Amino acid sequence: MATSISLVPANRLGAQALGHIRSTADFVGLMGVLWGAGLGAVITFNALSNLGIASEVVSTLLLQKLPSLVTCMLLAVRVVLFQSLEGKLVSGDLLTDMLATVWAAWVNVVVFLLCAWIGYFLGVQASNAAFVDSAVQELAQHYPVSELIRTCVRTSIEALGLGWLGHLDKLILSREKESPSRSATRLLWLMVIWILAVEATDSYIHWVLRGTT
Numbered sequence: 321m322a323t324s325i326s327l328v329p330a331n332r333l334g335a336q337a338l339g340h341i342r343s344t345a346d347f348v349g350l351m352g353v354l355w356g357a358g359l360g361a362v363i364t365f366n367a368l369s370n371l372g373i374a375s376e377v378v379s380t381l382l383l384q385k386l387p388s389l390v391t392c393m394l395l396a397v398r399v400v401l402f403q404s405l406e407g408k409l410v411s412g413d414l415l416t417d418m419l420a421t422v423w424a425a426w427v428n429v430v431v432f433l434l435c436a437w438i439g440y441f442l443g444v445q446a447s448n449a450a451f452v453d454s455a456v457q458e459l460a461q462h463y464p465v466s467e468l469i470r471t472c473v474r475t476s477i478e479a480l481g482l483g484w485l486g487h488l489d490k491l492i493l494s495r496e497k498e499s500p501s502r503s504a505t506r507l508l509w510l511m512v513i514w515i516l517a518v519e520a521t522d523s524y525i526h527w528v529l530r531g532t533t
Contacts, residue, residue, distance in 0.1 A: 355436060364447035400511070
């Protein structure tokens, strides 16, 4: 009996997380491929004379801030729609809501990074096939492991906040007589503000740490 009861939260967590992933992973992957392909084409046509600087720019635009921003923005839209359309049918606890968003965010970050690399490779390949090896190697050299760790930590914090805000809105902020569209708009604004606040704080901390070294 105790075993069957303990499985209920786990099953709910898995179903909720997989629902988030199924609703967002394809969009995340598509944006990664398109953005990577575009940058690959641009660097091939315009940056052959200074590949090192161009690779630093591409690393910043493609593989640093963008994965967490794209992942969490799309996840925020998904959570808002989940609250509006499915939240009344699935009454998860706070821990379930937060862990489900973190789980989905981690998967989507991996999807975005892989698709961004593939898109970048395809963009360079389509523009100048002879330039592929040097372009990919330069980009890999300008993407240190520390940036990947920062991305994962930043994404986890943002996703935890999205799950917490969704649960808070469901329990406290939403009222029975309130229009669903008004509730959804408020929740989306709160989530966008949270994401931007985390991104800005991360940039400030990184700037301070670089200034002290």
